[in-house]
Amino acid sequence: GQSLEQPSEVTAVEGAIVQINCTYQTSGFYGLSWYQQHDGGAPTFLSYNALDGLEETGRFSSFLSRSDSYGYLLLQELQMKDSASYFCAVRDGDNAGNMLTFGGGTRLMVKP
Amino acid sequence: DVKVTQSSRYLVKRTGEKVFLECVQDMDHENMFWYRQDPGLGLRLIYFSYDVKMKEKGDIPEGYSVSREKKERFSLILESASTNQTSMYLCASRGTGYHEQYFGPGTRLTVT
Numbered sequence: 001g002q003s004l005e006q007p008s009e010v011t012a013v014e015g016a017i018v019q020i021n022c023t024y025q026t027s028g029f030y031g032l033s034w035y036q037q038h039d040g041g042a043p044t045f046l047s048y049n050a051l052d053g054l055e056e057t058g059r060f061s062s063f064l065s066r067s068d069s070y071g072y073l074l075l076q077e078l079q080m081k082d083s084a085s086y087f088c089a090v091r092d093g094d095n096a097g098n099m100l101t102f103g104g105g106t107r108l109m110v111k112p
Numbered sequence: 113d114v115k116v117t118q119s120s121r122y123l124v125k126r127t128g129e130k131v132f133l134e135c136v137q138d139m140d141h142e143n144m145f146w147y148r149q150d151p152g153l154g155l156r157l158i159y160f161s162y163d164v165k166m167k168e169k170g171d172i173p174e175g176y177s178v179s180r181e182k183k184e185r186f187s188l189i190l191e192s193a194s195t196n197q198t199s200m201y202l203c204a205s206r207g208t209g210y211h212e213q214y215f216g217p218g219t220r221l222t223v224t
Contacts, residue, residue, distance in 0.1 A: 008152065033211060042116075042202065042218060043155070048211035087154060091211075098143060098162055099170065100213060102154040 002026045002092050004103035011109045012078055020073045020106045022088035030091035032064050032071045033100065038084045046073070046086075075108070083110045115139075116216035118203055124222045131190040133219050135203030144186035145204040145213070146170075146178065155202060161186055162208075193223045 004024045012018040022032065031050035035043040049055055049064035049071060061074040075082055085107050089100040119134035137144065143162050147155040147170075157170030159178040167178050175197060179187045186205075190197055203216040 004154075031211065033213075035213075042215035044215070045212040089155075099157060099160060099168075100145075101157070101171070102147075104152055104154040 002090060002101040004088055004090060004101065006086075006088055006103040006106045008104065009107045009109070011111065013111050014078055014080060016078050017074065017076050018078060018108065020075075020086050020088075020108070022071050022073075022103055024069050024071075024088070024090050024103075026069075026090050026092035026101070028092050029066065029069075032062075033089045033091070034060075034062055034073045035087045035089060035102075036084050037087065037105070043087060078110050080110050080112070083108060116203055116205055116214050118201075118216040118219050120219050121217060122220050122222075124224065125190075125193050126224055127194060129190075129193050129223075131193050131221065131223075133188040133190075133201055133203075133221070135186045135188070135205075135216055136184055137186075137203075137205040137214070138184065139205065139207065139214070140183065141205035141214075142183070142208045143206045144180065145206075146176075146186065146188045147202045147204065148172070149200040149202055149218070158188065193221075195223050197221065198223045 006022045033048045034046040037043040047062040064071045085105045087105045089102045116137045145160040146158045161167045161180040177189045201219045206213040
């Protein structure tokens with residue numbers, strides 16, 4: 001089976017940097033994704049890492065270490081609008097990587 | 113813009129009723145998914161479909177069935193609703209070979 005672990009809550013101040021970690025156990029591995037979900041909204045795609053290293057998209061970066069079964073989402077220059085839940089998700093070997101398994105989500109609260 | 117629409121935002125049903133949740137996507141995606149989202153548990157996959165009339169069980173298929181008669185439409189059926197099926201239900205679609213999964217706005221189902 002698959003399992004993902006991420007912190008349930010993180011609090012940070014506006015302008016700061018925050019890192020949300022995700023560790024996973026899967027049978028086979030295709031890649032790690034991150035999604036953002038605001039209260040009352042639908043999850044939206046942020047990033048995908050298939051290979052080791054850092055992928056940067058504006059203020060957000062995502063990192064993967066396949067050997068450590070570990071990844072993180074890095075949010076820089078935090079803004080109030082970044083307050084949301086963040087989910088890591090793995091595409092694993094089942095069903096040729098068609099399925100995503102999600103972590104429980106990390107609720108990020110950005111304070112002024 | 114990809115659009116994934118769901119038939120209802122809020123639904124209240126009685127125990128034992130048959131419930132249909134409809135999802136439509138407009139981007140000709142091969143893959144469609146039904147998740148339920150509960151606090152602290154993240155998104156759990158109920159069923160997914162990779163083609164018309166094709167379906168695969170996800171992590172929690174018990175008590176649910178699905179139907180995909182047309183490529184753009186994926187229906188979730190609760191044969192006999194129970195109170196433990198009270199939840200937020202999210203539909204998603206993804207094109208084969210792509211990483212980004214697009215979610216609908218969700219249906220909050222309450223079974224009384």
